[in-house]
Amino acid sequence: MKRDKAVSTIVATxxxxxxxxxxxxxxIAWAMGLIGSYQGGYQIQYMLMGEKMQESIVIExxxxxxxxxxxxxxxxxxxxxREAKLVALYVDGVSYNPxxxxxxxxxxxxxxxxxxxxxxxxxxxxxxxxxxVVATAKGNxxxxxxxx
Amino acid sequence: MxxxxxxxxxxxxxxxxxxxxxxVAVAVMIFNVLAWQFFQADAYNRLQQERQQREWERSNxxxxxxxxxxxxxxxxxxxxxxxxxxAHIVDLFFVFKNGTSLYYPLDIWIAPGRTKIIADVGPKLIxxxxxxxxxxxxxxxxxxxxxxxxxxxxxxxxPGQGQAMPFVFPFGYNDFQFSTNNVTWQPAxxxxxxxxxxxxxxxxxxxxxxxxxVKVDDTRISLYPDLDFMxxxxxxxxxxxxxxxxxxxxxxxxxxxxxLPGAFKSHLFVFLQVFYCFADKQTEIYGTTVAVxxxxxxx
Numbered sequence: 001m002k003r004d005k006a007v008s009t010i011v012a013t014x015x016x017x018x019x020x021x022x023x024x025x026x027x028i029a030w031a032m033g034l035i036g037s038y039q040g041g042y043q044i045q046y047m048l049m050g051e052k053m054q055e056s057i058v059i060e061x062x063x064x065x066x067x068x069x070x071x072x073x074x075x076x077x078x079x080x081x082r083e084a085k086l087v088a089l090y091v092d093g094v095s096y097n098p099x100x101x102x103x104x105x106x107x108x109x110x111x112x113x114x115x116x117x118x119x120x121x122x123x124x125x126x127x128x129x130x131x132x133v134v135a136t137a138k139g140n141x142x143x144x145x146x147x148x
Numbered sequence: 149m150x151x152x153x154x155x156x157x158x159x160x161x162x163x164x165x166x167x168x169x170x171x172v173a174v175a176v177m178i179f180n181v182l183a184w185q186f187f188q189a190d191a192y193n194r195l196q197q198e199r200q201q202r203e204w205e206r207s208n209x210x211x212x213x214x215x216x217x218x219x220x221x222x223x224x225x226x227x228x229x230x231x232x233x234x235a236h237i238v239d240l241f242f243v244f245k246n247g248t249s250l251y252y253p254l255d256i257w258i259a260p261g262r263t264k265i266i267a268d269v270g271p272k273l274i275x276x277x278x279x280x281x282x283x284x285x286x287x288x289x290x291x292x293x294x295x296x297x298x299x300x301x302x303x304x305x306x307p308g309q310g311q312a313m314p315f316v317f318p319f320g321y322n323d324f325q326f327s328t329n330n331v332t333w334q335p336a337x338x339x340x341x342x343x344x345x346x347x348x349x350x351x352x353x354x355x356x357x358x359x360x361x362v363k364v365d366d367t368r369i370s371l372y373p374d375l376d377f378m379x380x381x382x383x384x385x386x387x388x389x390x391x392x393x394x395x396x397x398x399x400x401x402x403x404x405x406x407x408l409p410g411a412f413k414s415h416l417f418v419f420l421q422v423f424y425c426f427a428d429k430q431t432e433i434y435g436t437t438v439a440v441x442x443x444x445x446x447x
Contacts, residue, residue, distance in 0.1 A: 017166070020163075020166060021166065024166070024170055028170075028173055028177075031177065032177070035177065035180075035181055039181070039184060042185070042188065043188065046188050046191070046192050049192060050191070050192055050195040053195050053196060053199045054195060054198070054199065056199075056202070056288075057288075058288035060239060060241075060284045060288060060290055061239075061241045061282065061284065061290065063243070063249040065247070065249060066247050073249070075239070075241075075251070075284075077284070077286075077288045079202070079206065079286075079287055079288035080202070081198065081199075081202065112286055114238075114239070116251075
């Protein structure tokens, strides 16, 4: 304590080292969080893309039935590797609720199985072509053009 | 404590160690991120490959549906798998020309390169029916007969078509022969002589898709002079004759039980009676005539 320089250099050095360690730790924690959130988002995106890719549906057949009631009957089959959730049916760009269901409708279609959707809402004309689209909750579509 | 003091006394201090630790930490973090990203991409690629495999199988599934038989009571058609993968036929879509639409589930597997007859499926048909039909597979492909034509498939029987014959005599010149000594054979149409006791052999085709056994003794040839139906000559088979599915063979008859009647140019009717059973169900015996032939005697 009797020396002129005292201990200020040592204290300053220790303080600097401590500050550097703490700031480095904070920086690593921040970077880890950033990476974690990036990884989380990325993983969800991969998962959704993978699920969408595993899902696949086709329209096998469409009947234009004179009835009564006059209707269009559509056979949809799940040819993918995971259950498909059908949520939309369009005929010539107009949305319809099939099988007398109310909005919003959905139908879970297991792998390899088929479902028959019918709608009485379309006043189809014999000889006319109709574009039929069935969509799933994951955004996949089955499209087919049929002549009544 | 000694180390700490010595570190503190050193001029360079500990900055090198701290920066080293930070560098290692950053390197580990970067490595982890890259490795994680690689595994994610790998998992995604695997799913993509699976999907591509499914799509490949789907696009390589090709069935050829032949036009069905007409004049039938139920749909009867042939399918050939011309694709590279086995096909599982699960749907039958049936639409009559009058607009009636029907659906029938099927459960038929067909291997690549194989041909299969799909019989007795769908609705009951009458001869006036005109219809279209399509079959669907588990992979979502749909196939129809070629050509279906715009007018549909008529179930009306075509000329020459009718009741299916279990056995067919091919009517070749050498398909009906006789012998007087059971050694030397010649065509029987115009060369047999009256007063002889001929042996006979006849070529018979089995049109069944199953093996049949032609029964001994009851399977026989009956010859009748055209002006004298009371004077019958019968030649019987001595053993059972086995004819494989969809193939033909010679059926040999024993020596005629009585001599051939008549004289030169005498005409005789030849009736072929066949009694038979299926090889897998020999207790059920069927009987049929195959053809009515005619011969005249040479002297």
